[in-house]
Amino acid sequence: xxxxxxxxxxxxxxxxxxxxxxxxxxxxxxxxxxxxxxxxxxxxxxxxxxxxxxxxxxxxxxxxxxxxxxxxxx
Amino acid sequence: xxxxxxxxxxxxxxxxxxxxxxxxxxxxxxxxxxxxxxxxxxxxxxxxxxxxxxxxxxxxxxxxxxxxxxxxxxxxxxxxxxxxxxxxxxxxxxxxxxxxxxxxxxxxxxxxxxxxxxxxxxxxxxxxxxxxxxxxxxxxxxxxxxxxxxxxxxxxxxxxxxxxxxxxxxxxxxxxxxxxxxxxxxxxxxxxxxxxxxxxxxxxxxxxxxxxxxxxxxxxxxxxxxxxxxxxxxxxxxxxxxxxxxxxxxxxxxxxxxxxxxxxxxxxxxxxxxxxxxxxxxxxxxxxxxxxxxxxxxxxxxxxxxxxxxxxxxxxxxxxxxxxxxxxxxxxxxxxxxxxxxxxxxxxxxxxxxxxxxxxxxxxxxxxxxxxxxxxxxxxxxxxxxxxxxxxxxxxxxxxxxxxxxxxxxxxxxxxxxxxxxxxxxxxxxxxxxxxxxxxxxxxxxxxxxxxxxxxxxxxxxxxxxxxxxxxxxxxxxxxxxxxxxxxxxxxxxxxxxxxxxxxxxxxxxxxxxxxxxxxxxxxxxxxxxxxxxxxxxxxxx
Numbered sequence: 001x002x003x004x005x006x007x008x009x010x011x012x013x014x015x016x017x018x019x020x021x022x023x024x025x026x027x028x029x030x031x032x033x034x035x036x037x038x039x040x041x042x043x044x045x046x047x048x049x050x051x052x053x054x055x056x057x058x059x060x061x062x063x064x065x066x067x068x069x070x071x072x073x074x
Numbered sequence: 075x076x077x078x079x080x081x082x083x084x085x086x087x088x089x090x091x092x093x094x095x096x097x098x099x100x101x102x103x104x105x106x107x108x109x110x111x112x113x114x115x116x117x118x119x120x121x122x123x124x125x126x127x128x129x130x131x132x133x134x135x136x137x138x139x140x141x142x143x144x145x146x147x148x149x150x151x152x153x154x155x156x157x158x159x160x161x162x163x164x165x166x167x168x169x170x171x172x173x174x175x176x177x178x179x180x181x182x183x184x185x186x187x188x189x190x191x192x193x194x195x196x197x198x199x200x201x202x203x204x205x206x207x208x209x210x211x212x213x214x215x216x217x218x219x220x221x222x223x224x225x226x227x228x229x230x231x232x233x234x235x236x237x238x239x240x241x242x243x244x245x246x247x248x249x250x251x252x253x254x255x256x257x258x259x260x261x262x263x264x265x266x267x268x269x270x271x272x273x274x275x276x277x278x279x280x281x282x283x284x285x286x287x288x289x290x291x292x293x294x295x296x297x298x299x300x301x302x303x304x305x306x307x308x309x310x311x312x313x314x315x316x317x318x319x320x321x322x323x324x325x326x327x328x329x330x331x332x333x334x335x336x337x338x339x340x341x342x343x344x345x346x347x348x349x350x351x352x353x354x355x356x357x358x359x360x361x362x363x364x365x366x367x368x369x370x371x372x373x374x375x376x377x378x379x380x381x382x383x384x385x386x387x388x389x390x391x392x393x394x395x396x397x398x399x400x401x402x403x404x405x406x407x408x409x410x411x412x413x414x415x416x417x418x419x420x421x422x423x424x425x426x427x428x429x430x431x432x433x434x435x436x437x438x439x440x441x442x443x444x445x446x447x448x449x450x451x452x453x454x455x456x457x458x459x460x461x462x463x464x465x466x467x468x469x470x471x472x473x474x475x476x477x478x479x480x481x482x483x484x485x486x487x488x489x490x491x492x493x494x495x496x497x498x499x500x501x502x503x504x505x506x507x508x509x510x511x512x513x514x515x516x517x518x519x520x521x522x523x524x525x526x527x528x529x530x531x532x533x534x535x536x537x538x539x540x541x542x543x544x545x546x547x548x549x550x551x552x553x554x555x556x557x558x559x560x561x562x563x564x565x566x567x568x569x570x571x572x573x574x575x576x577x578x579x580x581x582x583x584x585x586x587x588x589x590x591x592x593x594x595x596x597x598x599x600x601x602x603x604x605x606x607x608x609x610x611x612x613x614x615x616x
Binding site for chain 2 (some may be wrong): 032033038041044
């Protein structure tokens with residue numbers, strides 16, 4: 001089963017909002033702790049190592065794009 | 075590794091001059107196989123080779139065993155191997171049998187696990203036994219075997235590889251002499267001098283965290299279980315391990331700050347308060363204290379021509395998982411039957427390459443598991459520590475969190491992706507795959523006596539064996555293959571049905587076992603030609 005990147009929520013704004021609101025009132029440190037737990041919970045729910053690896057690659061591409069943008073700005 | 079001056083050598087052996095040392099000039103004595111290093115791996119390998127009829131010279135640069143605190147956990151697999159070497163009962167009788175582990179976080183138990191929850195196995199998941207007892211029992215066994223010549227205070231100082239032999243220069247208290255061997259097996263430990271002599275490197279990962287290991291003598295009421303703490307109240311922010319050994323000795327393993335000063339930390343007056351905090355009392359004596367840093371690394375090649383490496387000389391892991399000595403013993407059982415066949419001319423020398431393939435694959439698995447455990451105990455960054463914190467916190471209320479907590483994944487036999495295995499041609503729902511270790515199960519002998527499959531295998535002579543499940547037809551095993559039959563008039567009875575269940579067997583099913591107890595092939599309806607082809611493949615003949 002490949003990673004699904006089509007829009008899966010009927011109301012995507014609700015999902016984004018729920019995650020954002022969960023961080024309200026947290027310091028950056030607390031937010032990072034919270035995210036770590038959330039990632040583990042969601043990863044276990046997916047329960048498919050190939051899908052997880054694909055998701056990790058997709059997320060990592062943000063980092064690479066970000067680094068390239070930084071380098072171009074310099 | 076430094077030593078507290080509290081523990082005496084258990085056994086001392088005398089150096090004895092051998093006639094090989096009196097040979098003039100260039101006429102060095104010729105031997106089929108020389109094993110270097112009389113630790114658990116070298117001793118076991120020598121016994122195994124001798125039981126197969128090989129004459130073995132076993133060299134060790136020391137004259138004693140028993141110093142220090144080294145391996146303590148010996149696995150079911152190792153005990154089954156030692157049964158075949160005739161020392162299993164002594165090990166188990168002296169050892170502390172255990173199968174339950176508990177993981178704590180702070181003061182709270184996160185979970186417990188049982189490494190051998192089902193019945194019907196001759197041997198337990200683990201015993202704890204000080205390495206010096208294991209070595210002493212193996213040395214005793216060697217004294218019964220005239221094929222083995224064990225030479226203490228014989229230190230290999232030079233090695234020259236030739237096309238048809240290896241020339242060794244050996245230093246003794248009475249000067250140097252030379253020996254020629256068809257094969258040399260280096261079981262000379264993590265700091266192997268033979269590894270340097272063949273010019274091989276030993277690359278891998280060094281862990282910066284320091285761990286304090288103390289063996290303390292006390293009478294205590296802790297159960298015979300492996301207890302592991304993350305962030306215990308007596309050792310805040312770090313991990314701790316408690317394990318019971320024979321003679322009221324307890325192994326305590328405390329993670330230290332990576333910047334801790336080893337000289338200061340291992341002073342008994344500094345260790346004592348830590349241990350007292352852990353135990354809640356001060357009624358103990360030190361047997362041993364040392365500070366460790368761990369490395370996970372292996373040789374690129376385990377076979378260097380006629381010089382073969384086994385045990386810590388070939389691979390090194392962190393101790394969390396009991397994968398050091400146990401994997402060395404698996405090396406020995408994997409190598410001995412192959413080397414025996416090559417020395418007898420029954421298989422080509424290329425069979426030894428399968429030792430490298432199978433055991434370096436096993437080393438990679440052991441290194442991967444032990445690295446993961448060590449990284450979980452000693453996170454390398456803030457984010458790694460954060461992920462660990464999340465896992466430990468989730469473990470309190472979720473099953474998946476418990477399963478992610480890594481306080482050491484304990485040694486089980488590796489499965490081999492091996493050129494010697496014949497892939498399944500039939501449909502199987504369960505049972506050990508080709509390349510996996512045989513499973514034990516209870517059986518009943520014809521006379522009604524209770525026994526085990528591992529005993530039947532051992533009593534057959536630990537050669538290639540066809541394990542077949544009777545369908546009434548006669549067994550058609552190739553010449554030279556032993557047979558174990560389950561069911562039928564002459565076979566072993568399987569009263570609980572556990573053997574058939576563990577092997578997913580139907581009447582007629584058969585497993586071809588290698589001399590090390592690994593599955594070479596399995597068949598729903600074995601034919602003579604099919605078994606013969608699998609046998610040739612497993613013997614490296616095609």
